[in-house]
Amino acid sequence: MSGHSLTIPPPHRMPGHTDALAARTPPHAPMRRPRDAARLVPAMALLALGACSSFIPAGGPRLVDVQAGARTQSGNPGPIERPTLGYTLITLDPGNVASLAAEPSRRRFSDLSSNAGATDVRIGIGDIIGTTIFEAQRGGLFIPTEPGARPGNFVQLPAQQVNREGTITVPFGGTVRAIGLTPSQLERAIAERISDRALEPQVIVTIQERRSNAVSVTGDVTNSVRFGIDPGGERLLSAIARAGGPRFPAHETMVTLQRGPVSERTLLADVLFDPRQNVQLRQGDSVIITREPRHFLALGAVGQSASITQLNRRFPFEDRQLSLADAVARAGGLQDDRANPEAVFLFRYERAETLRRMGLEPPADAPVEVPTVYRADFTNPTTLFLTQRFPMRNNDLIFVSNSPFTDYQKFIAIILPFTQAGAQARAIGG
Structure with a gap:
């Protein structure tokens, strides 16, 4: 039988009839059994996954892509194979999370402003x-x-x-x-x-x-006011109270203090939380109240990926502080059937001095804010504790990568119609 095709007449045909499939088969090409072809499909899929990963649909970069593009890394490094923005990849550990948790996440009024006492009321032009x-x-x-x-x-x-x-x-x-x-x-x-x-x-x-150098409070307040400072002094919160208070929640309200050529700002919720930020005002100060809700983005294999309404991957903080664990939970957690729990990433611009405090030395040509990727391995129980202390910042981006098995399923879904079409063609021809 070597070198010749094996023709088995179907049961409903007479032994003398010629099989149409055998008639189309080259004389020296053996015919593969269907079960042999079925065994080849998984092998072909695995080879294609390694050679043509860009061919398979994905919601963003995979673990190997993020590791390969980092210029400097802390934790599990990967090869550098292509030009990138020069970001830093950091795997969460107790040391770097403690350093981030101890650092103020927002700008605060300087010590010069917060430690200034009440000043004497001076007479000015127009008084x-x-x-x-x-x-x-x-x-x-x-x-x-x-x-x-x-x-x-x-x-x-x-x-x-x-x-x-x-x-x-x-x-x-x-x-x-x-x-x-x-x-x-x-x-x-x-x-x-x-x-x-x-x-x-x-x-x-x-x-x-008093008509000179009065303090003004304006912006998103009930009533904008302009008034002179009492001899006993005036603090920031009492000035905002004169204006009827803010129109929006404290965690969405930014306070900007303009004093001469200097302008500083902080979150109103931080002023309420920290008495040192309730600074003494001076003549000529301007207090501007603005609504600036903070958001984070969650992409990839997170829980909120299907809805009967329009999806919004931009989530508000809705609180003074938010941890990475809070953010992932607000985004619906990880999808069991898609997510790679070892590849949960947070993208942000991190200050170079912050990276130095974590033991990393940014390159000499690094900007003031270095593109940084934090990696969390959710298969490690310790990481779940660390994410409860990892502070989120405005405009942070969370990306959960797909698992390799998900890519395998996608590839099978792509090639399956072709294999089915081939089987149907053989059935029709037979």
Whole structure:
């Protein structure tokens, strides 16, 4: 039988009839049994998976792709085979997670702002000043014209506004510079100016209306306000309360403090949580309240991948702080039939000094913020504890890679129609 095809007449045919399949078979090519062809399908699939992985559909990079593209790595390194953005791959361990958890995840008001005490209220251009001058004895400059009209020897000057030159006018004293002085300093200046004519003058100065260097609170508040700081000082939260409070939850509200050329910002929830961030305000400060919800993205083989409504892979924080475990749970967890639990990745731009604190030395040409990929192995029970302490940041991207078996299933789904078509063709031809 070697070199010739074996023809077996079908049961319903007469032995003398010729099989159509044998008639089309080359004279020296043996015919493969169907079970032999069936054995070849898994082998072909495995070979194709290794040689043509880019041919199989996927929702993003696989584990080997992420490892191969890293410039520097910590944990399980992979080969560098192609030019990339130069990101760093870090496998979660107790050391690097503790370093990240101890680092503030958001910008805070500087020590200069948070440690500043209440400042004296200074007089500025446009302020309305009230002045009262007392004399210690009778017969001075300010004797009442009518005897018994009022007790005491004093005069209350009409309220006047500090002019562009920063001065006010005092009878018998002339022009007195007021800008930049506190009320008590201006009192001493006026008393000294009229001391050679008045009898032991004593002066009381009040700021009746403050129009210079007032504090303003605006943005997403109930009512924008502008007011002068009280002599006792004004803190950030009390200023926001003057404006009726924020219009949105504290975990979605950013507070920007503008002081001269410097602008700093932090989350309102952090100000409520940390009393040191409830800073003292100064004249001329501007407080701007804005709504800035924080989000993270979850792609790949996460639980929320099928819905009767439109899918949204952009998830809000909805809290002051969020851990990686919280984020994965909010995204629906990992898909049992698709996910590779060893290949859960988080993509973010990490500060170079943060990487140095974790024991990594970024390249000399690395930018201030280094593209960084954190890898979590969910098959390791320790990793599940670490993810509860790993802090999420705004715009973080979580990607869960497909398991190799999923790619195998996809390849089988691709080649199966061709094998079925071939079998049908043979059946029709037979």
